[in-house]
Amino acid sequence: MKVPVPSNVVEQAARKKLQERGVTLKDIAKIVYDLQVKFYESLTFEECLESVDAVLYKREIQHAILVGIELDELAERGQLSEPLLSIIKSDEGLFGVDETIALGSVFGFGSIAVTSFGYLDKGKVGIIKELDDFKGQTNTFLDDLVASVAASAAARLAHRLRDRDENRSRQELEKLDLEDKIG
Numbered sequence: 001m002k003v004p005v006p007s008n009v010v011e012q013a014a015r016k017k018l019q020e021r022g023v024t025l026k027d028i029a030k031i032v033y034d035l036q037v038k039f040y041e042s043l044t045f046e047e048c049l050e051s052v053d054a055v056l057y058k059r060e061i062q063h064a065i066l067v068g069i070e071l072d073e074l075a076e077r078g079q080l081s082e083p084l085l086s087i088i089k090s091d092e093g094l095f096g097v098d099e100t101i102a103l104g105s106v107f108g109f110g111s112i113a114v115t116s117f118g119y120l121d122k123g124k125v126g127i128i129k130e131l132d133d134f135k136g137q138t139n140t141f142l143d144d145l146v147a148s149v150a151a152s153a154a155a156r157l158a159h160r161l162r163d164r165d166e167n168r169s170r171q172e173l174e175k176l177d178l179e180d181k182i183g
């Protein structure tokens with residue numbers, strides 16, 4: 001009989017992997033802040049951090065993180081077969097599977113997440129740029145995964161801030177939050 005892996009095990013593994021590879025939630029929240037402060041002057045860093053934390057409860061995001069980082073680590077240790085090993089190690093520009101996996105994980109957060117991901121993929125800011133430039137480890141998938149988490153958190157925040165502006169009740173907001181965490 002197949003026994004499913006408990007959700008909290010997957011969630012913790014994804015968070016741990018990000019940390020082990022040198023990415024903090026604060027690094028991602030800084031990107032979210034820069035994306036959203038243009039639209040909400042009163043935005044706080046704490047709100048961005050809270051949104052990054054919230055999207056990391058999404059299974060689709062956790063799974064993308066686990067798959068992508070695993071491939072980065074296998075490539076780093078020379079444990080993939082050729083020619084895939086060389087393609088991932090050299091961060092081959094036309095490869096695109098790193099972007100595809102990351103992009104696939106943002107769909108649950110809608111069009112703002114998709115367009116923000118494209119923007120971050122092109123612009124490479126903050127920790128995304130640092131990861132892209134860093135030669136000490138293979139970050140072929142990681143930079144895109146960080147962009148996807150930031151894009152999802154930014155989209156979630158944009159919708160939450162509108163809800164707050166409209167003074168929706170605490171009960172309604174809690175319901176929306178619960179809905180978001182399905183999957």
Ligand SMILES: [Mg+2]
Nearest residue numbers: 098140141144
């Ligand atoms: Mg990449």
